[in-house]
Amino acid sequence: MQKRTTDGSPATREEPPIASGTVSHDDPNTARPRSGLGLLARRIHFLAGFAVAPFLAVMCLTGLANAFTPQIVDTVHQQELFVDTDTGAPRPVSDQVAAALAAHPEGTVKAVIPPPDEDRTTRVVMSMPGLPDVDEFADEDLTVYVNPNTNRVQGELITVKDRPPAQAWLRHSHGNLHLGPPGRLYSEFATTWLPVIVACGLALWVAQRRSDGTSGLFTRSRRSSSTYARLRGLHGSLGLLLSLGIVALAVTGFSQSNYVGDRVDQLLESVGSSEPQLEAEKVPLSPGEEQIGVDRVVETAEAEGMRGELTITAPAEPGAVWEVAETATGWPIRKDSIAVDPHTGQVIERVTFDDYPFLAKLNVLGVQAHDGTLFGIVNQVVVSLLALGTLVLIALAYRMWWNRRPRHALWPPTPAPVWRSLSKAQLLTVVIACAILAWAMPVLGVTLIGFVVLDTVINTVKRRRTRT
Template sequence: MHTPYFSDRPAAARSAAYRTLWRWHFYAALFVMPFLTVLAVTGTLYCFQPQIDPLLYPGRLLVAPATTPRLSEDDLLARAEAAVPPGSRPAAAAVGSDPERSAEFVFRYPDGRQHSVYLNPYTGEMLGTLSVEQRFMQRVRMIHRKLLLGKPGELLMELAACWTLVMVGTGIALWWPRGALTWRGTLWPRLDWRGRAFWKSVHAVMGIWLAAGAVAFILTGLPWSGSWGEQFKSLATRANLGSPPGVWGGSTRQSTIPGRQLARPANHAQHGDAVAGGRGMDGMPPMVMDDLPLPSTPWAVGATTVPGSGPAGGSAAALPLDRILDIVRANGIPRGYDVAFPSTPSGVYTVSYFPPDPKREHVLHIDQYSGEVLEEIGYDDYGAVSRLVSYGTSLHMGRYFGLANQLVCALISLGLAGMAITGFVMWWKRRPQKALGAPARLPTPVTMRRWKIGLAALGMVFPLMGGTMLLVWALDSLALKRRAMR
């Protein structure tokens, strides 16, 4: 079989077009592969967090189920408070459903660090503590998202994900069977070949089988990115396709569109009220769900404003945790959720239920004094885009259909790491001495309008990548002019 793109062109033009695609594939892979390997390894580890965490911390996370009933959450909380340094404040509680798991409470220590405290829920025995920021899976997650480099690392990972689309597109074009090659020979590696030809065959076949999975990983991961993801959420919401109605204004569900500041409602908590390091300065945007010390929140509600509790009369105290759990149960939410504690007199209890099935996602904001449910957001409140993102997230994290989902994600991720290895071997076998070894550009003019339109469209959809594409093109053109002048 022949591809029309190459077969209907003169030989010189076909060769120039092929080499142009090869050059873009080479440049994309040169940048992407190191980051893609990191994403693949950390993503695979994080996907198996439910299995790995108990292996790493069995003495803290696991307990022997007992026939006696669990202690009340307030009793367990009091025991946890007695075990942490004076001045520590409770930040969150994990309300689990597994009888073999310990009770967990997150405290903010006086120095600002957050630590999880674990207790036997049947006896109240103190099992130990773990730093929230330093525990293994949290470090893996931060490497996966931002290479532990903060915002610059987050942008690098976003760029790598976007450039993977270029790598996949050009790779498919290079793989496409033409000349004497057949579909059968391009869907299965040529095991009888030797040397670089063998590695090229393995690389190409692995790439085509993994292409769909790679694109799926990118598209389901980008909505969580720090730059493009924020703007995408804003655009989807403005088109009434994203977060629940009213999230961006017009009701108590009010937040800040990226790049804009809103006046803070009087009854809303400030950023400084957040345990997770808010700013708390007058005139700053109100605190949102993503500011809370919760391990995970649904994408659709991450930018929603956290409402404030009403004024307490006299010396009224906040409701006990057990009472909050009764309210959650009355609202039909099963155990397996996290509760963020109010950190100020105007704060609220926030409940985040983030199960594998997106249709069951739920968020409650509960007045800490009256127990009134101030805000309730579920899947039915989501827009079309948020629903798609929710399903994509569950699949991306290997949560949606259990162990099989985890294994599929691991297969794709580790396969992409294998692509990096085979690509490196191919380059190593053909590399010239003291040179990068990029495919040479032929002097034959190449139009390639469809590719240029496609790359321009990608650059407009992903502006950060568009800027780097222009930079690569400019540097490549400059290098070609210098060679021509010699």
């Protein structure tokens, strides 16, 4: 006879805890994949996910802040970025540059960025004695912000590639935790393993559907299911929903990473898909011939139809050309650049976004989508939802892991080793795939070797303890 509660409703049977040192693999709520590859996917998903999750959580939190960089920077540096008065007509750009040089005569002008909007200041980027050039990601300059209507210097900031301090801080928090080049390993560790973890998770989801005989896209757990089964169903459904976006975020971040970024550059170069660059050489200087000023360069760029934010790079030496590039982010993409003759003001070379190879275009679009700048606020919301969803997935995964711990055990069990369950063909396929991934993603390769060595040592110690 079925037991009932005091109100007459059927009593829910409490599932007894797992005995110490054992894992119930026969329970349908904890069904295991039967194939060797399925078991391998389960072990990789668990062990790699367990190790990567803390780093991934940090990336999600810093990525949330980084996605809203434009709003944060405008708020923090409002005094420098926005004009304090918009009365009067804009002054010549050369006068604004002169005002910046008057404030810092020891500096050398590297670039000038006229305001893309009427309420913005002009940015004059200057190299200064004493500012370090650590590497291509951390060379510092002094940027002077000039009101284009009054020529008044509104402020100055130490910038990294024209990124003001707030933007540089957010970028370094997400990319290297302010630890410099060694810190970039943490983000590369998380992003390179993420697609592998997602792929193994999808394999487990397919195996679970076959085991349960379900036909729906998302798994629905019965009310009588165990807590673990309900958590697994929620984790699997949410993971399936977010999988494409999560992998897209990871892949679009590859080109901005260290070792994988080098591999991406090598791949693009090998197939002739590198981002085209201006290659204009120095122009011979005739006796008595003077060089044009920045005002003439601005006129030339506008006549060429260049719009939005323009970064004007000054000649580094006599005879070198002026370069003008469209550097605004967002859709539609504007990435044209021109080289201007320093004596005649004529355009001697032009590269447009249409000249970019297909893969180079995809790379530009991917980087902007990753940073949340491609489609404005919509892009920022999507990136934020993916980051928050990933944090929920991590929390569910750790909750599942903790829920499965045996009675009187301090830690839950890990999936059993599966290498011996693979056929020779499967093992060879796995080894080849790992070798390819290790070449393409060196950080993944090194940590994979570390995982295998550590896993082997731990299981060897366990077997010896069992024998004794």
